[in-house]
Structures are given as C-alpha cells and as structure tokens.
Amino acid sequence: xxxxxxxxxxxxxxxxxxxxxxxxxxxxxxxxxxxxxxxxxxxxxxxxxxxxxxxxxxxxxxxxxxxxxxxxxxxxxxxxxxxxxxxxxxxxxxxxxxxxxxxxxxxxxxxxxxxxxxxxxxxxxxxxxxxxxxxxxxxxxxxxxxxxxxxxxxxxxxxxxxxxxxxxxxxxxxxxxxxxxxxxxxxxxxxxxxxxxxxxxxxxxxxxxxxxxxxxxxxxxxxxxxxxxxxx
Amino acid sequence: xxxxxxxxxxxxxxxxxxxxxxxxxxxxxxxxxxxxxxxxxxxxxxxxxxxxxxxxxxxxxxxxxxxxxxxxxxxxxxxxxxxxxxxxxxxxxxxxxxxxxxxxxxxxxxxxxxxxxxxxxxxxxxxxxxxxxxxxxxxxxxxxxxxxxxxxxxxxxxxxxxxxxxxxxxxxxxxxxxxxxxxxxxxxxxxxxxxxxxxxxxxxxxxxxxxxxxxxxxxxxxxxxxxxxxxxxxxxxxxxxxxxxxxxxxxxxxxxxxxxxxxxxxxxxxxxxxxxxxxxxxxxxxxxxxxxxxxxxxx
Numbered sequence: 001x002x003x004x005x006x007x008x009x010x011x012x013x014x015x016x017x018x019x020x021x022x023x024x025x026x027x028x029x030x031x032x033x034x035x036x037x038x039x040x041x042x043x044x045x046x047x048x049x050x051x052x053x054x055x056x057x058x059x060x061x062x063x064x065x066x067x068x069x070x071x072x073x074x075x076x077x078x079x080x081x082x083x084x085x086x087x088x089x090x091x092x093x094x095x096x097x098x099x100x101x102x103x104x105x106x107x108x109x110x111x112x113x114x115x116x117x118x119x120x121x122x123x124x125x126x127x128x129x130x131x132x133x134x135x136x137x138x139x140x141x142x143x144x145x146x147x148x149x150x151x152x153x154x155x156x157x158x159x160x161x162x163x164x165x166x167x168x169x170x171x172x173x174x175x176x177x178x179x180x181x182x183x184x185x186x187x188x189x190x191x192x193x194x195x196x197x198x199x200x201x202x203x204x205x206x207x208x209x210x211x212x213x214x215x216x217x218x219x220x221x222x223x224x225x226x227x228x229x230x231x232x
Numbered sequence: 233x234x235x236x237x238x239x240x241x242x243x244x245x246x247x248x249x250x251x252x253x254x255x256x257x258x259x260x261x262x263x264x265x266x267x268x269x270x271x272x273x274x275x276x277x278x279x280x281x282x283x284x285x286x287x288x289x290x291x292x293x294x295x296x297x298x299x300x301x302x303x304x305x306x307x308x309x310x311x312x313x314x315x316x317x318x319x320x321x322x323x324x325x326x327x328x329x330x331x332x333x334x335x336x337x338x339x340x341x342x343x344x345x346x347x348x349x350x351x352x353x354x355x356x357x358x359x360x361x362x363x364x365x366x367x368x369x370x371x372x373x374x375x376x377x378x379x380x381x382x383x384x385x386x387x388x389x390x391x392x393x394x395x396x397x398x399x400x401x402x403x404x405x406x407x408x409x410x411x412x413x414x415x416x417x418x419x420x421x422x423x424x425x426x427x428x429x430x431x432x433x434x435x436x437x438x439x440x441x442x443x444x445x446x447x448x449x450x451x452x453x454x455x456x457x458x459x460x461x462x463x464x465x466x467x468x469x470x471x472x473x474x475x476x477x478x479x480x481x482x483x484x485x486x487x488x489x490x491x492x493x494x495x496x497x498x499x500x501x502x503x504x505x506x507x508x509x510x511x512x513x514x515x516x517x518x519x520x521x522x523x524x525x526x527x528x529x530x531x
Contacts, residue, residue: 070424080426088419102408
C-alpha cells in the first residue's frame with residue numbers, strides 16, 4: 001500500500017527525521033510507537049505532504065507522492081486524522097462531513113449515513129457546531145470526516161490522546177472494524193497498551209529514527225527496547 | 233393636543249427623516265464594499281488595500297459601459313456587466329500576483345496591495361484621463377418617504393444592502409462553496425488534507441469580494457463624481473467597518489455600516505465642521521468597548 005524510504009524531514013532549520021523507512025501493507029494496522037517529540041507526528045505530516053521530506057521518497061500505490069501537493073495526495077484516497085483533530089469549529093458536525101465528501105467523489109463507499117452507523121453518537125449532534133463538541137466527539141468526527149473521502153489508507157495520529165478509558169476502548173473497536181472494511185491504517189500512539197491490542201506490526205521511533213520493527217509479540221518479548229524507548 | 237401640533241414644534245423632523253434615509257443609503261454602499269472586504273480578509277487573511285481600487289474601477293467601468301450602450305437602459309446593463317468585468321480583472325490579479333503573498337509577512341502584503349493601488353491609479357489616468365466623469369441618474373426625481381423627500385435612486389441603494397446581505401448569508405450557510413470558505417478561513421491545511429484545493433477556494437473568495445467592490449462602485453457611480461482617488465476614501469472606512477464589526481463577519485459589517493451611516497448623517501446635521509471625524513470617533517469608541525470587534529472575528 002505505502003512505502004516510506006529513508007526520508008529526512010526538517011522544520012525550517014531543525015532536522016527532525018533521520019532516514020525513516022516504513023511500510024504498510026494492504027488491510028494492515030501498523031503502529032508507530034514513541035514518546036512525545038520522537039517524530040511520530042512529523043512522519044505522519046511527511047506522508048500526507050504537509051511537511052514534505054527533503055530527502056528520500058514516499059511511494060503510495062505505486063506512485064511517487066514525495067513532492068505532490070497535499071490535496072492531490074488526499075485524492076489518491078489517503079485519509080488524514082491529525083493529532084489535534086482539527087475539526088472546523090464554525091461548521092456543524094454535518095457540514096464538517098459534507099465538505100469532506102467534496103474532496104473525493106470517486107468510489108461509492110462512505111456517505112453520511114454509513115458514517116453515522118459506525119459512530120451513532122455523531123448522528124445525535126449533527127447540527128452542533130464542531131467547536132462545541134467534546135474531545136471524544138471531535139475525535140470520532142475527525143475519523144468520520146476522513147472516511148468521507150473514501151480512503152484506502154488512513155493516517156491516525158494519536159487517536160486516543162486525552163480520551164477517557166471507556167471511550168478509548170470503544171474507539172479502538174471502531175478502528176478495528178475499519179480494517180475489516182478493507183482499510184489500511186498507520187496509527188501513531190503513545191498509549192501502547194491499547195495500540196498493541198489492535199496492531200498487526202509495530203515500529204518504534206525515537207529521536208527521528210526507527211529503533212525497532214516487528215510483530216506485537218516480538219515487541220512484547222523485547223524488554224530492552226520497551227524500557228529504553230517506551231517506558232513500559 | 234393633536235399630533236400635528238407636536239410636529240410643528242419640531243420643524244426639523246422631516247429633515248431628520250430625510251437625513252436618516254440618505255445616511256442609510258450611504259451605509260448600504262459602504263456595507264456592500266465592506267462585506268466584500270470582510271470576506272476576503274476573513275478567509276485569505278490579507279489586508280487588501282486594492283479593494284478600494286476595485287470599487288473605483290467599478291465606477292469607471294460602469295460609466296464607460298453606460299456611455300457605450302447609451303440611452304436610459306445603459307445604467308441597468310452596466311449594473312449587470314461592470315461588476316463582472318471587475319471580477320474578471322480581480323481573477324487575473326489573484327492568479328498572477330495575490331496568490332504569491334498569502335504566506336508572506338503582513339508588511340509584504342501591504343506593500344503589494346498598496347503598489348497595486350498606485351499602479352491602477354495610473355492605469356485609470358491612461359484609460360479615462362485625469363478629469364472626473366459623471367453619469368446620468370437612471371431614475372431622476374424624488375419620492376416622499378414618511379414625509380421626507382428622498383432621491384428616487386436611493387431606493388435602489390436601500391434595497392441593495394439587504395439583498396447583498398441575504399445573498400451572502402445564503403452563500404455562506406447553504407452552498408458547498410460557502411461551507412468550504414468557512415472551513416478554509418479557520419484551517420487551510422486541513423482543507424487541503426481533505427482533497428480540496430484551497431488555492432481555488434482562495435481565488436474564488438477573492439473574486440467574490442472584488443465583485444462586491446465593483447458592485448459598490450457601480451451603485452455609487454450615478455450619485456457622485458467619478459474621480460481617481462475615490463477608492464482611497466472608501467477603503468479607509470471599509471477597513472474600519474471590517475475591524476469594528478469583527479474580521480470576516482458579514483453581519484458585523486452590516487451593523488457597523490448602519491452605525492456609521494446614521495452617525496455620519498446626523499453628525500453632519502449637528503456639527504458639520506467635524507463630519508470627517510465621526511467614523512473615526514465611532515470606531516474608536518466601539519473598539520474601546522469591544523477591542524476584538526462587535527461580533528465574532530475569525531482572526
């Protein structure tokens with residue numbers, strides 16, 4: 001589905017990613033784990049084209065998207081759920097979803113009704129302004145909004161951040177359901193426990209470099225990596 | 233004591249009513265121009281001095297279109313065509329120059345938009361010459377409104393404001409493009425991440441704003457001398473209206489335009505020597521009460 005090859009990304013003069021490589025296969029949930037500031041969000045932003053890497057390449061469905069404009073990358077059916085959710089505060093929940101369907105009309109897949117079936121809580125607040133939604137509602141809306149573009153590949157940046165444990169469990173179930181629907185997902189997480197329940201494979205990132213890659217059980221067996229980079 | 237007896241003690245009442253309607257008509261023009269500016273400033277986040285120039289171009293182009301077509305129907309066709317020509321011009325300006333400065337520091341934006349003001353002033357001198365132009369009033373005569381006499385043409389102005397306000401409300405709240413505008417105003421990057429080309433949204437908003445500036449210029453054309461520099465006069469007031477009303481807030485622009493129009497027309501009556509100062513006094517007072525604008529600003 002997607003292959004990131006040795007990318008170097010900068011914010012202005014500061015060098016953030018040092019040769020990050022990773023891969024997500026079809027219908028796979030892959031987790032990037034790492035502490036705050038390790039480079040998870042920058043990896044996500046690099047893939048989406050928001051902070052294009054200066055070196056290295058990103059191949060999505062066989063196409064080089066390294067220097068493509070953001071909206072064109074999105075139209076190749078890549079969905080983006082940013083870490084701070086970035087709901088449009090002045091638009092209602094329904095309007096947030098409507099404009100997202102404008103960006104990508106190809107593919108039958110997702111419409112408002114189907115999204116509301118996955119997140120029934122959103123249906124009840126259809127006419128509420130995005131800025132007045134709770135953290136959990138905004139997180140659901142952010143994922144729902146990304147789905148409206150009929151993505152094949154979804155970038156989920158810390159979806160459980162700041163959510164109550166009960167909400168986290170529910171959200172993880174819904175994310176698992178997305179894999180059954182045929183989506184591939186790259187998820188950045190600090191919440192290691194909930195992420196590992198869902199993930200097929202794991203990367204551990206620290207100071208802009210991938211320090212570990214493997215299956216969930218391999219990570220669970222590797223105490224050194226967990227102690228050194230994850231504090232669990 | 234009957235009503236007319238009371239009226240006779242206030243001989244100024246008809247004059248006051250007349251002043252009120254004239255003030256409102258001017259307020260409507262100001263609103264049409266400021267509405268365009270507030271949409272542009274709200275979504276694109278640039279301080280666009282060129283807005284007044286598009287207003288002036290609207291007036292000059294309306295003059296030429298009406299003259300070219302001739303007859304009494306000239307103005308009405310100009311009302312349709314002139315703002316569209318202004319919009320087309322603004323599209324060229326946006327796609328060649330404006331889109332390069334959205335991410336630049338505000339000082340650079342001022343430099344470009346002010347440079348455009350000067351360049352267009354000279355362009356107008358080349359095309360229309362240095363002498364002022366004036367247009368025939370499309371509806372001469374006057375009517376009586378609540379006892380006050382008012383030029384008939386002002387009825388058009390009084391209707392234009394609410395029509396533009398309604399149109400903009402419908403556009404912003406009900407159309408896909410309007411929803412995209414509101415989304416782009418708060419988070420441009422996220423709009424792109426949804427597969428929408430925000431550059432196109434910006435261009436559309438700029439053209440819409442300049443259309444309104446051109447419409448304002450066309451509407452004022454029959455009531456005034458069309459001169460180089462008329463853009464500077466309105467842009468200062470329009471920026472005040474936008475800032476006091478709340479950046480990007482069309483309703484704020486409407487309310488403040490009313491306040492300006494009424495304040496100015498009554499101010500002239502009571503203290504004519506200070507007429508020029510009134511908008512600034514009003515703006516300063518309102519900003520002291522609500523520094524971030526009367527209504528919600530998107531900045």
